[in-house]
Amino acid sequence: MTVNDSMLLSGLDVLPSQVAILDGTGDIVFTNRAWREFPTETGAVADDHVGTNYLEVCEAGGDDEASRIADRLRALLDGDRERVSVEYFCPTPRGDRWFTMRGIEFEESGERYALVMHVDITNRKQSEIGLRNQNAQLETVAGLLSHDLRNPLNVALGRAELVESEHAEPLVRSLQRMESIISEALEFVQSDETATTRTVELRKRANRAWEQVETDDAELSVAGSTEFEADPQLLNHVLENCFRNAVEHGSASPRSHANEDAVDHDERTVVVGTLDLEDGFFVADDGRGVPVEDRDRVFEDGYTTAATGTGLGLAIVQRIADAHGWRVRITESESGGARFEIRF
Structure with a gap:
């Protein structure tokens, strides 16, 4: 064996997955440490050591999954497949386990071999x-x-x-x-449902969602629009919950006494617009804003500052954003209120 061969086999020895090399007939010619130690870990009986025909061991197991592994490996060694993969269940005396068996064929000195790896999943x-x-x-x-x-x-x-x-x-x-x-x-x-996306237009969706919310005397201003991929129904839930939050905590709610006189309680505006490079959108209000220390907590299930709130509205926003692979955060709007930013 050359130095390079020795280094290769030593490298296979440190892998956490069980690895074996089979010759063209299915006989085991090499096993790594994880393969050899597997019976000790699980309390199973070792019957697949070097020199044993692994295909016969699988077929002797008497169950469908073991036979399926043997059939795939035989196809590999016969040259009908270049690589195979089988996911299977493995009950052991120490508990149920699941594995994926992966096999790939290769040639060495004109002889066909198969490298077999069992990955614990x-x-x-x-x-x-x-x-x-x-x-x-x-x-x-x-x-x-x-x-x-x-x-x-x-x-x-x-x-x-x-x-x-x-x-x-x-x-x-x-x-x-x-x-x-x-x-x-x-x-x-x-809101935990898988998002089924299609192209949507922000302005159209925002106007539609606004119509579904009790907005009292507040007004919606769409400062910019863009098209993007989203689940229309789930996007409506995001916008509606952001709008409800803006209306409930908008400028009609008392701010600090220091600037209370500067607030026009008869004019509340919720603004929807696009983020830089149109990689997302925002919903901003002119209310009291969210303190920095509370900006992560508001997305938690049940968190609310309203006496009649359920604490689910912004949690829904977070879960729908996650379902789309979006990121959501709260910052401060230009008027000092809350600004919800959703980045794609």
């Missing part, structure tokens, strides 16, 4: 399983909110509006508040 698979379970739970919650709770609530609200009593108005307000909470919670659950 257990953490990724467990995360995928956890995510599937979480999504299933979210679907259950969404169904509960949209049907089992909203339908009887609508009936109660309709009946309450017909009641002639001094208690009717506060009752209706409470039921309307419950309906609003359900809507925001449902929107929060659905």
